[in-house]
Amino acid sequence: MKLNTSNNNTGKMIVIHGDHFSSLEGFYEEVSNVLMKDTDWKVGTLDGFDDILYGGFGIFENKEEIEIIWKESQKSKEDLGLKATQEFYKNKIRHGKPFNIELAQQKLNDLLEGKGQTLFGILIEIIESHTNITLTLD
Known part of the structure; x- marks a missing residue:
């Protein structure tokens, strides 16, 4: 797990709220709302989630440094277990x-x-495969 321990404010901070969903479909809706707001495209698959993390067509640019904070991640770990x-x-x-x-x-x-x-582990692996993204489980 890559954890951000510094107060580096050079990139964007994105918050995924685990208390907003309890299923994979709910996760897709949450990340669509957070990462793809003001676009017509919605996440609906694991591959689609991976695709949006490359940036360039959501709220951050391609290879832009971002931090994702996953709040209530323990709940998500159970929900997507x-x-x-x-x-x-x-x-x-x-x-x-x-x-x-x-x-x-x-x-x-x-x-x-x-x-x-588990699905939770797969989602974590997808996020961590993007070197420009720092993940913090909260």
């Missing part, structure tokens, strides 16, 4: 194409064996 993640993969398997059923089943199996990532 094991149960929600199992349901996420089961829905993909049930839906079928265009989803990769085999991959979804493998991810579900990994999760059931205690070695897979």
Whole structure:
């Protein structure tokens, strides 16, 4: 976890409020409201979330230094934990194409064996893959 310990005011500070949502769809709505305000585009997938973090078409520019503070992150960790993640993969398997059923089943199996990532972990990993973003879990 990259934590911002200095008072560097050179970039933008963005706050995600975990108490504003309790599902992945709610998370997408929250980040759309926070990161994409005044645009017609809304986040609706994990890939879409990753895309907006590159910047350039929301509230920050491409490669601009930003800090994301995720308030009530412990609540989000529970809300987007094991149960929600199992349901996420089961829905993909049930839906079928265009989803990769085999991959979804493998991810579900990994999760059931205690070695897979929850949705919360996946979202954290996506954020941390962007070197211009500092994440603080609050």
